[in-house]
Amino acid sequence: MTAFFPVPADLDPADRAAAAPAPGQRLPGHGRDCYGCGPDAPHGLHLELFAGDGVAVTARMRVRPRFEGGPGTIHGGVLASAFDEVMGHVPTMCGRFCVTGHLQVDFAAPVPLGVDLYLRATALGVQRRKVFTEAHAWIVEPGPDGIAVEPGASGIPVAAAHGLFVQIDPASHYGAVAAGRRSGAQKS
Numbered sequence: 013m014t015a016f017f018p019v020p021a022d023l024d025p026a027d028r029a030a031a032a033p034a035p036g037q038r039l040p041g042h043g044r045d046c047y048g049c050g051p052d053a054p055h056g057l058h059l060e061l062f063a064g065d066g067v068a069v070t071a072r073m074r075v076r077p078r079f080e081g082g083p084g085t086i087h088g089g090v091l092a093s094a095f096d097e098v099m100g101h102v103p104t105m106c107g108r109f110c111v112t113g114h115l116q117v118d119f120a121a122p123v124p125l126g127v128d129l130y131l132r133a134t135a136l137g138v139q140r141r142k143v144f145t146e147a148h149a150w151i152v153e154p155g156p157d158g159i160a161v162e163p164g165a166s167g168i169p170v171a172a173a174h175g176l177f178v179q180i181d182p183a184s185h186y187g188a189v190a191a192g193r194r195s196g197a198q199k200s
């Protein structure tokens with residue numbers, strides 16, 4: 013399920029930050045209006061993110077009708093966004109703020125609307141400011157309380173992804189974006 017992705021052979025290990033949330037703890041997310049994880053984003057994915065073991069991050073997402081691409085199935089760009097979000101949180105487990113430099117998705121099976129997806133992302137390693145990640149997504153059966161649980165052996169694998177995230181200084185990165193917007197670019 014994995015296509016070509018140039019992961020350097022000489023990566024350094026990605027170490028879990030001492031301040032990283034404990035495994036199973038809900039992650040705060042990027043902000044209430046974040047398209048991926050924000051609870052107030054009206055058209056967002058509403059991913060729920062959790063710290064995993066090591067530098068892993070897990071997430072669950074209900075595949076809502078508004079995510080439709082082909083009839084009755086998720087749009088590939090929505091699934092790519094979900095991978096971007098869950099992999100984008102991996103660097104925070106190493107104490108780094110990063111943005112996506114490269115994102116690659118392998119789609120293995122159609123995902124019907126209405127199911128719950130479980131995603132798990134982890135770091136392959138780091139090189140200077142770069143954090144290399146991989147992730148997988150499974151369809152899971154709802155548990156007794158109607159909430160998707162970790163798939164274990166019963167999950168149906170549907171997609172995999174790789175990402176390259178580049179460490180930034182949030183103040184200068186987003187400050188430069190804001191300055192550009194003030195100088196003429198319009199937010200639609």
Ligand SMILES: CCCCCCCCCCCCCC(=O)SCCNC(=O)CCNC(=O)[C@H](O)C(C)(C)COP(=O)(O)OP(=O)(O)OC[C@H]1O[C@@H](n2cnc3c(N)ncnc32)[C@H](O)[C@@H]1OP(=O)(O)O
Nearest residue numbers: 042096097100109110111112113114140141142178180182
């Ligand atoms: C207060 C907290 C707020 C929250 C903060 C976090 C929010 C996060 C929200 C996340 C939301 C979800 C996630 C989102 O949606 S993030 C939104 C989508 N992503 C972006 O908007 C990023 C746009 N790109 C950039 O800003 C710059 O290009 C960056 C910052 C990425 C690099 O420009 P910069 O000038 O800084 O660095 P550099 O060019 O010297 O590159 C550095 C190294 O990286 C390597 N490289 C770069 N690109 C690629 C590539 N495509 N393939 C392979 N390699 C690449 C490069 O070769 C070099 O390697 P090396 O020479 O070391 O070997």
